Every structure is written in C-alpha cells, then in structure tokens.
Amino acid sequence: xxxxxxxxxxxxxxxxxxxxxxxAICIIPLFVVLSISLSQEQSIFQTGYSIIPKALSLKAYxxxxxxxxxxxxxxxxxxxxxxxxxxxxxxxxxxxAYTLSRNEVKYRNxxxxxxxxxxxxxxGLVPWYILLSKYLHMKDTFxxxxxxxxxxxxxxxxxxNFFKGIPDExxxxxxxxxxxxxxxxxxxxxxxxxxxxxxxxxxxxxFYWNDWFTAAIFVENNKLYTLQFLLQSIxxxxxxxxxxxxxxxxxxxxxxxxxxxxxxxLAVGPIIIAYPYxxxxxxxxxxxxxxxx
Amino acid sequence: MQGVKARRTIPVxxxxxxxxxxxxxxxxxxxxxxxxYYLPMIGIVIAFQQFNPFKGISGSEWIGFDNxxxxxxxxxxxxxxxxxxxxxLVFLVTGIGLALIFAILINHIGNRLLAGAYKSxxxxxxxxxxxxxxxxxxxxxxxxxxxxxxxxHALGFDPIQxxxxxxxxxxxxxxxxxxxxxxxxxxxxxxGIASISSEYYEAAELxxxxxxxxxxRITIPMLTPITLTLVLLQAGKMFYGAFGDWGMFFNLxxxxxxxxxxxxxxxxxxxxxxxxxxDFGMSxxxxxxxxxxxxVLVLISNAIIRMYxxxxxxx
Numbered sequence: 001x002x003x004x005x006x007x008x009x010x011x012x013x014x015x016x017x018x019x020x021x022x023x024a025i026c027i028i029p030l031f032v033v034l035s036i037s038l039s040q041e042q043s044i045f046q047t048g049y050s051i052i053p054k055a056l057s058l059k060a061y062x063x064x065x066x067x068x069x070x071x072x073x074x075x076x077x078x079x080x081x082x083x084x085x086x087x088x089x090x091x092x093x094x095x096x097a098y099t100l101s102r103n104e105v106k107y108r109n110x111x112x113x114x115x116x117x118x119x120x121x122x123x124g125l126v127p128w129y130i131l132l133s134k135y136l137h138m139k140d141t142f143x144x145x146x147x148x149x150x151x152x153x154x155x156x157x158x159x160x161n162f163f164k165g166i167p168d169e170x171x172x173x174x175x176x177x178x179x180x181x182x183x184x185x186x187x188x189x190x191x192x193x194x195x196x197x198x199x200x201x202x203x204x205x206x207f208y209w210n211d212w213f214t215a216a217i218f219v220e221n222n223k224l225y226t227l228q229f230l231l232q233s234i235x236x237x238x239x240x241x242x243x244x245x246x247x248x249x250x251x252x253x254x255x256x257x258x259x260x261x262x263x264x265x266l267a268v269g270p271i272i273i274a275y276p277y278x279x280x281x282x283x284x285x286x287x288x289x290x291x292x293x
Numbered sequence: 294m295q296g297v298k299a300r301r302t303i304p305v306x307x308x309x310x311x312x313x314x315x316x317x318x319x320x321x322x323x324x325x326x327x328x329x330y331y332l333p334m335i336g337i338v339i340a341f342q343q344f345n346p347f348k349g350i351s352g353s354e355w356i357g358f359d360n361x362x363x364x365x366x367x368x369x370x371x372x373x374x375x376x377x378x379x380x381x382l383v384f385l386v387t388g389i390g391l392a393l394i395f396a397i398l399i400n401h402i403g404n405r406l407l408a409g410a411y412k413s414x415x416x417x418x419x420x421x422x423x424x425x426x427x428x429x430x431x432x433x434x435x436x437x438x439x440x441x442x443x444x445x446h447a448l449g450f451d452p453i454q455x456x457x458x459x460x461x462x463x464x465x466x467x468x469x470x471x472x473x474x475x476x477x478x479x480x481x482x483x484x485g486i487a488s489i490s491s492e493y494y495e496a497a498e499l500x501x502x503x504x505x506x507x508x509x510r511i512t513i514p515m516l517t518p519i520t521l522t523l524v525l526l527q528a529g530k531m532f533y534g535a536f537g538d539w540g541m542f543f544n545l546x547x548x549x550x551x552x553x554x555x556x557x558x559x560x561x562x563x564x565x566x567x568x569x570x571x572d573f574g575m576s577x578x579x580x581x582x583x584x585x586x587x588x589v590l591v592l593i594s595n596a597i598i599r600m601y602x603x604x605x606x607x608x
Contacts, residue, residue, distance in 0.1 A: 015398055016407065022395075023414040025472065029429035032440060036432060048438035096322025099315045106308045111323060118330040120529065121588045124580025125563050126573055127336020128329075134349065136328075151325045181314040210422035213540065217568065228424045235427055236548060257438075264428040271420050278420075279413050286480050 030268065037061070037262035044257050060262035070222060070230060071263055077145070078209060078227040085146040085208040086201050093151050094197060097159035098185055103168075112160070118153045129217060144218045145226060149207065155200050162196040163189065199285030202278055209271065227267045234260055340581045344573040360578035369562065370579065377558040381531050384470045389523060391471060392478030393516065397508050399479070400486050412483060415476030423540035426469060430545055434465075459555035462546060466556065469545055478523065485519045486512060521598050528594035532587040533560060559583050 032051055036044065040055040047054060064071050100108045100115070122128075128148075138144035166189060174184040190197065215229035225233070271278075309316050335350075340360055342353040364370050395415065402408040418426075433440045434455035442452040455461055493511045502510065530537045539560035546556040559579060566576035 012403065015402060019399070019402070019407075019411045023411060026414050026418050026476070029432065032432045033428055044438060048443050049432050049435065049440055050443075051440070092321045092325065095318040099319040102315060105312055105315045105319075111319065114323075114326060114331075118326060120591050121334070122330060122584055123333030123336050124577060124584050125560075126339055126567055126577035126580050127333035129567065130336055130339070130346070130350075130573075131329075131333050134346065148329060151322050151329070153326070153330075156322070181312075182318060185318070206420055210420075210424075212422060212424045212544075217564075228422050231428070232424045232544065235424075235431070261428065261432070264425055268421060268425055272417075275413075275417065275420070279416065282416065282420075283412070283480050283484070286477065286484065 030272075033261050033264050033268075037258050037265045039258055041256050041258055057258070060256075060258035063259050064262055064266065069259075070225060071227075071266065073223065074225045074227045074230040075266070077142075077224060080142075081145045081211075081226060082205055082208040085149065086205045088146065089150050089152075089155075089204045090197060090201055093155050093200070094159055094190070094193075095185070096151060097156045098163050098189060100156070100160045101163035115153045115156050133218065139218050140221050140224065142224060145211070145214055145224070146208075148214060149204070149211075152204075155204070159193075159196055159200065162193055166192055195281075195284060198281050202281050203285060206271065231263055231267055234263065337577070337581050337584075339573060340578040342574060344577070346573065356574075360574040361582075364575055364578045364582070369557070370582075372554065373557050373559050373562045376555070377532060377560075380466060380470075380558065381527075383467050384474075385524065385527055385531075387467060387471055388474050389478055389520065389527075392475050393482055393513070393520070395475065395479040396482035396486055397512055399483060400512075401504060412476070412480060416480055417476070418473045419477045421473070423473075423538075423544040426473065426541070427544040427547065430465075430469065431547075456547060456549050457551045459552050462552055462555040466541065466545065469541060473541075481519060481523065482516060485516050489515045518602065518604065521602055525591075525594055525598055529587065529591035531590045531594075532583050 028051065032049060035051055035053045036049050037060050038056055038058070039050075039053040040057040041059070043053075043055040063069065099105050100112050102108065132144060132148065133139040136147075138147060170188055170192075171184050174188055175181075179187070210228055211226065212228035212232050215224070215226045216232065219225065219229065339350060339353075341355060341357060342350070343356045343359075344350075344353045399408050399411055402411070421429075431439070434442075436442065436452065436454055436456070439455070441455070445452055453461070455465075489512065493515075494507055497507050497511060533539060539558060542556055542558045542561045543564065546552045549556075560583075563576045563579045563583070566572045566579065
C-alpha cells in the first residue's frame with residue numbers, strides 16, 4: 001500500500017512538472033513581448049531581446065500614449081467596432097435563432113436548412129469581396145468592419161438549441177396574460193438565456209477585437225485602421241524594409257522596437273485583464289457549442 | 294384570427310400574417326444570410342469570366358474554363374493543395390490527439406485548484422490573434438535579436454535565419470497551431486470527462502484496473518461522440534488553411550516569399566492573387582475549387598461518421 005502511494009506521488013510530480021512546463025510555453029512569449037516593450041532601446045540593440053528587461057524604461061508607452069501616434073485612434077476604432085458589432089450581432093442573431101426555435105413558425109425548417117447550408121458551401125472570397133465593395137459600397141467605411149459578421153450560422157444554431165430548451169409553458173402563460181411575442185422574447189426568454197448570450201457575446205467580442213482581415217482587405221483610409229491591422233502593417237512594413245534599404249525616410253517614421261512591442265502589449269492588454277472573468281463563461285460556452293443536445 | 298377562411302387559399306400569406314411578429318423578428322437575420330451567404334454564390338460565375346471590376350458581373354466577358362486551365366497548369370496550385378491537406382491532417386491528428394491526452398491527464402491531477410489553473414493557462418493563447426502571435430514568434434525567431442538565436446549562440450551554434458529557411462516552418466506552423474488551439478479542444482474534452490459517471494471508474498477500480506487501463510477502456514470510448522463531432526466540424530473545413538483560421542499561414546511567416554513553398558496554403562494563395570495581383574478570375578476559380586472540394590469532404594466525412602455512429606453525424 002505504501003509503495004503504491006509513493007509511486008502515485010511520483011507520477012503526480014511528473015504530471016505537474018509536465019503541465020508547468022507546457023503552461024510556461026503558453027505564457028512566456030507574452031512575457032518576452034512585455035519585457036521588450038519595457039526595455040531601453042539601447043539595451044535591445046546591444047544584447048537583443050530578453051525575458052527579463054535588462055534596463056527598464058517606460059519611454060515606449062509614453063511615446064504611444066502622449067504622442068499623436070495612430071495607435072490611440074486605432075484603439076478607439078477597435079473599441080467601437082467591438083462594442084457595436086457584439087451588440088448588433090447578439091440582437092439580430094438571437095431574434096433569428098428564437099424564431100427558428102418556435103414550433104408555431106411553420107417555415108422554421110426551411111430557414112434552418114438555409115442556415116446549415118452556409119456551413120457547407122460558400123461562394124468564396126472573391127464574390128464576397130466584390131459584393132461588399134462594388135455592390136454594397138462599403139469599401140473604406142466604418143460599417144464594413146462590423147457588417148459582414150452580424151450573423152454566424154454556428155452561433156445561430158447554438159442559440160436555437162438553447163432556446164429550444166426553454167419550457168413552452170412559460171411563453172404560453174405570458175401569451176395568455178396578453179404579452180406580445182416580441183415582448184415575451186425580451187422580457188422572458190432573454191433573461192433566461194443569459195448564459196448562452198454571454199458566451200456568444202464573448203466569442204463575438206473576441207472575434208471583433210482580433211479581426212485584422214476585414215481591415216486588410218477593405219480599408220485604405222488610415223482613420224479606419226483597427227488595432228490588429230495597425231499591428232500587422234507595422235510588422236509588414238518592417239519586413240518589407242529589411243529587404244529594401246532604399247526607403248530610409250519611411251523607416252525613420254516607424255516606431256522603434258520597444259514601441260512596436262508596446263503596441264502589441266496594449267492590443268493584448270484588455271483580453272488579459274478581462275481573462276479571469278471571461279474564462280469561466282468561455283469554458284461554459286465551449287461546452288455548449290461542443291456537446292450536441 | 295378573423296378572415297382565416299378567406300386567406301386559406303394562399304397558405305403562405307396566412308402563415309406570414311398569423312405569425313407576423315415572429316417573421317418580423319426573423320427578417321434581419323434572414324436577409325443577412327441571403328445577402329452575405331447566398332448572393333456571393335451567384336458571384337461564382339466570375340470564375341468563368343474575364344472579370345472586369347468596372348463592368349461588373351453582367352458586363353464581363355465569358356471565357357469558359359480558361360481560368361481553371363491557367364490555375365491547374367501552374368505548379369503553385371499543386372503544392373498549395375498539398376500543403377493545405379497535409380497541414381490540416383497534421384493539425385487534426387496532433388491537435389485533437391494532444392488535447393485528449395491533456396484532458397485525461399488534467400483529470401488525474403488531484404489538486405482541483407492546480408487543474409483549474411492549467412486549464413485556464415492552456416486556453417489563454419486561443420484568445421490571442423494571429424497578428425499578436427506574429428509578434429510573439431518574432432521575438433523568438435528574429436535573426437539578430439531573437440531569443441532562440443541568442444540561445445544557439447550561447448550554446449556555441451551558428452544563428453539560424455528562421456525567416457528564410459522553409460524547412461523549419463514545416464514544424465513551426467504545427468507547433469503554433471497546437472500552441473493556440475490545444476487548450477480549446479482540451480477544455481471541450483475536459484467537460485466531456487466531467488459528465489462521465491464516476492461509477493464506471495469505481496467499478497473498474499474494484500476490478501483492479503490501472504489508471505491507464507481506465508483511460509483506454511472508459512474515458513476514450515465515452516468521449517467518442519465529442520471527438521467525432523469535433524472531427525466532423527473540422528473535416529468540413531479541411532480544405533481551408535488551419536480550418537478557416539488561416540491568419541496563421543498569412544501572418545506568422547510575415548509574407549516572406551522565400552517561405553511560400555512551406556507556408557502557402559490555398560487561402561493565402563487566393564488572398565494574394567486577389568489583393569496583390571488583382572487577378573479576380575484566377576482567385577475566384579481557386580475559391581470555387583476550394584468550396585467544391587470542401588463540400589465533398591463534408592459529405593464524405595459525414596457519410597463515414599454515419600456508418601460508425603448515426604447520432605454524431607451532421608445530417
């Protein structure tokens with residue numbers, strides 16, 4: 001008996017060591033970027049990047065927050081996109097999903113099929129691009145950053161399955177009390193569905209926050225740059241300049257290394273700060289999405 | 294409900310009127326999917342046109358299968374197809390396999406607090422964008438300042454030009470995929486494990502089954518439906534770089550042309566022919582090729598899963 005508990009504890013130590021190492025791999029890259037952003041430019045030049053800053057400096061953050069850098073503007077755009085996008089997505093998708101969950105709606109199965117089919121087949125990037133830019137005239141507008149993602153098939157299906165689980169009697173009794181269908185939805189169904197709505201809100205919010213692609217393809221006006229797209233174009237300019245020594249004046253306008261990394265830290269910051277609160281909902285949401293009911 | 298009799302002749306209208314609130318609530322979402330998902334399907338015809346952005350779809354000249362001829366004549370489409378499929382297979386097996394192992398191991402950690410902490414840390418990279426990942430990776434791989442080259446230097450090796458050696462990227466990309474996604478799958482599996490009744494394990498323990506045997510005989514079979522669902526969801530996106538999240542292939546190698554051999558997938562190819570070369574015809578031909586192969590892959594994987602376990606199939 002004793003030897004068994006002994007081998008158990010050894011196994012436990014190995015298990016924990018393994019997970020600690022893997023956890024370190026997940027986190028250390030973030031620390032490196034943070035450390036670079038807090039380093040003095042000089043020390044980066046001399047010794048390269050390091051996990052612990054060799055000479056501390058807050059200059060990079062000063063440069064970003066005080067100067068008229070485009071980062072603050074991008075921050076504002078991204079925050080607006082995230083909030084508006086998430087709210088609109090939730091409103092439109094949840095109303096849509098609710099109607100698909102109600103038995104009274106005769107054509108719900110046809111529409112559900114239309115939703116599922118989107119998961120299986122699509123027109124591809126080019127028709128999508130042409131539709132938005134040529135026919136909907138959304139190129140270089142604020143709206144284009146939000147509009148293309150207002151409904152997602154997967155989210156509609158997840159919400160529909162959740163709404164199906166709400167007992168009919170509740171809605172029935174509201175109807176007898178004279179409540180309209182829309183009213184019952186807002187006053188009864190929405191409060192009962194906060195777990196699923198909060199989870200979808202998180203997923204959608206993180207999506208909007210992290211979206212670089214829409215801006216990359218539709219935005220040329222630098223007033224509409226989102227944070228991720230700004231980050232990407234800073235990095236790409238550097239990659240481009242490294243192969244092109246000729247364009248020195250452009251290079252002079254690029255933020256230096258610590259400022260670049262500080263931009264990255266600022267882009268990640270809100271997610272990391274909110275993470276402990278988000279995480280529980282996230283786990284719930286993953287489970288909701290994965291385990292079919 | 295007055296006037297039902299008169300309207301019975303046109304059932305669609307009577308249904309729309311009876312449930313008008315519901316249909317009004319449905320309208321924005323329905324319009325959206327029709328506009329954003331179904332209208333672009335008409336745009337597929339661009340693949341058969343010499344598309345001119347100024348003339349639009351109706352004004353452009355028809356050229357039959359010429360775009361496809363050009364597309365399949367080039368070597369690029371072959372290696373891009375190869376990369377897409379091979380990477381996705383690797384991602385599917387390693388991502389889901391590792392996540393399953395992690396979930397089982399986390400379940401064996403006695404200390405709940407620690408197990409919870411590992412789960413949250415593993416999930417963290419999932420929330421970061423590929424652009425941020427590009428910065429994180431760069432801090433390790435930068436030629437002159439990167440941490441890995443400093444390490445190599447300290448150990449007495451020559452520094453490696455990571456951004457110009459395609460060979461390494463065959464490993465860097467799967468590693469990055471696992472880094473970002475394994476926590477996501479692990480959390481899903483962990484939730485599945487939590488829902489398995491503990492009676493099975495107690496019975497197995499009485500029979501003298503080791504932890505390993507319990508994992509093989511109880512946990513993994515009980516997780517089969519979740520695994521199948523995950524595989525099915527991913528298999529549908531098999532022909533899309535990193536299962537649709539192709540920012541990885543685009544951002545991590547920093548568009549380094551030298552690396553295309555190892556990093557180019559069908560999505561980056563389509564994006565580049567559209568954005569950098571402005572070749573609408575070719576890139577929509579490639580897009581149609583992608584959609585069709587993707588569609589067939591969903592049907593096949595669904596059929597296989599149906600044979601194996603009817604309930605886990607999508608349709």
